[in-house]
Amino acid sequence: MEPQNVREPVAMEEGADLLRFSTCGSVDDGKSTLIGRLLYDTKSIFEDQLQHVEDVSRRRGDEYTNLALLTDGLRAEREQGITIDVAYRYFATPRRKFIIADTPGHIQYTRNMVTGASTANLAIVLVDARKGLVEQSRRHSFIASLLRIPHIVFAVNKMDLVDFREARFREIESEFRNFASKLDVQDIAFIPVSALKGDNVVERSENMPWYKGSPLLHHLETVHIASDRNLIDVRFPVQWVIRPQSESAEHRDYRGYAGQVAGGVLKKGDEVMALPSGFTSRIARIDTFDGPVDEAFAPASVTVHLETNLDVSRGDMLCRPANKPMVGQDLDAMVCWMSDQPLTARSRLAIKHTTRWVRAMVTNLQYKLDMNTLHREDGVTQFGLNDIGRVQLRTTAPLFYDEYRRNRTTGSFLLVDESTNQTVGAGMLLSEPR
């Protein structure tokens, strides 16, 4: 590797924002090479990191500097040459800071893929130009759509191995568009790349003049993410009540509800309702350490003061009286199961949803999805590790929630085994059950 591609300064522009994306692909799709290429061509790799990768590559007898080693953090991963866990990588251009959740693609790591996808604004699904649509690509696309990642990029890789032919790319594109029409995805892009050679990763490829779209990095820098958040439904799960224990006159009556805005725009003067009590008041002030603000939107962390003294505490939620979340104890959800111990009907679990913990019992396993065909399998008696399916649950106390497709924060929950404290499942809420 040419040393001139080692790190160079990045001056971030005023107003640069943050894009989180996940990458999924199987062992041979060139995922790690693509990430390595993005980091390398954006000059984000430090000399000592590159030196380390070169040393290890040489020791292992690799014929080339294996950029995949950049993302393998644990000893076991380097020894076995596989990615076991989600790895996070960071780079920046003047326009954006990027957080990459690099997830292993094999079916046995579905839970890691789900984990990486849960916070992503965008997913890159790697496709081998020689193979086209394979079972893995279906699964990766499905997980991205299930987790409501708003933007998916199909990076058709190894174009150099199909002589950069447009016909092959178009064939794959139409195959995927056909398949993707069954998925619920807002924005899909197709980019022909060669991660190994660098075509259309950072620089526009001279080998594919027929491709008029953006190279991958330019797409990542410009994809519009501002409207991905819900700015309509005001949702403010109360995390912590700030009550200074001091005798000073200034703070004697201070009672602020601290939390992270989960949806909508909170404005000073707005009428709000507290759940579960149902009492209403108005927002007297929105505080931050740097002084009061007139409004707050997701994902800002702020402190809200109400005009009247309602009994509000952690686990409660503020919303608008005319726009309330669903409130209920009977839940209908898609669940990804993450434990070796199977999930069965009658399983009892703890649920963490927004800032609340409740207990729940599984009342019905409705169906399990075949991850390769997306067919529903009815009448199952249990979910095993990495299974995804639809379940009904009954909770001990009501949750204040939205459909996951409407709000990823108020529509998601964790399932925790109370005997081991392990996180055993991830849930995405569907609309109100019948």
Added chain:
Amino acid sequence: MISYQLSHLGALEAEAIHILREMAAERERPCLLFSGGKDSIVLLRLAEKAFRPARFPFPFLHVDTGHNFPEVIEYRDRRAQQLGERLIVARVEDSIASGRVVEEKGPRASRNRLQTTTLLDAIEAHQFDACIGGARRDEERARAKERIFSHRDEFGQWDPKNQRPELWSLYNTRLRKGEHFRVFPISNWTELDVWSYIQREKIDLPSIYFSHRRTVYRRDGMLYATAPFTELLPGESTFEETVRFRTVGDMSCTGAVMSDASTIEQVIEEVAASRVTERGATRADDRFTEAAMEDRKKEGYF
């Protein structure tokens, strides 16, 4: 028109505040590991943002090797006092005196590794169930895989292959008695983010982060500050150099970089253009083996 979009630093800050409040709400006995280094200094500002005007719902804990930079110790005490918060100091020297650890001998002796025992003993003595730390995933390979709420068993050990999945911004904060969490609110920050935030927030730092004249010696290609406990190897000598420190740790294993950067703007320029990671440039403790950090973390290190 308002764009309703946070800047990248604004988004990182909001995430960190959320993490601190989750931890405070769901754990009974947290503490904040405060070393006087820039990352933990940023944590203090984030804690102000999360909890003021009330007091912090946790004390600070510093593991003092006895071989720290005096400028940093002075800063630590001053900052704790300014904030009006409680500082607990656990001393490696006490662990040595009580026979819990044995001091290494010779010119290459370091108390860096001994800190783990002192830290775990302090966690047990105070029954802390969550220790907030300033570690970042961009620092080191093993850290890139670590959770924000990182579980430690009753022996303080980290099991990297058996970590709880961490989804959305939902944290599973449940523990058994005797176990604890290390909580890392700035996991997703890079070194440059930390410096940009320090600049944005006009945060005061210990003087050793800025260019100054210092008596140093060269070992294994790195410059180390001379200290009262320094023993030179044959062929080594001390000399004066204009340096600054990019990280702050035990004097025995924290290298200096030659630098004229004396203002925050100059430091940011230097960090942005740096071709070597901060730990690669300055930390002898990560150089032992390829998995030095992973191994130390498994034992209960920071």
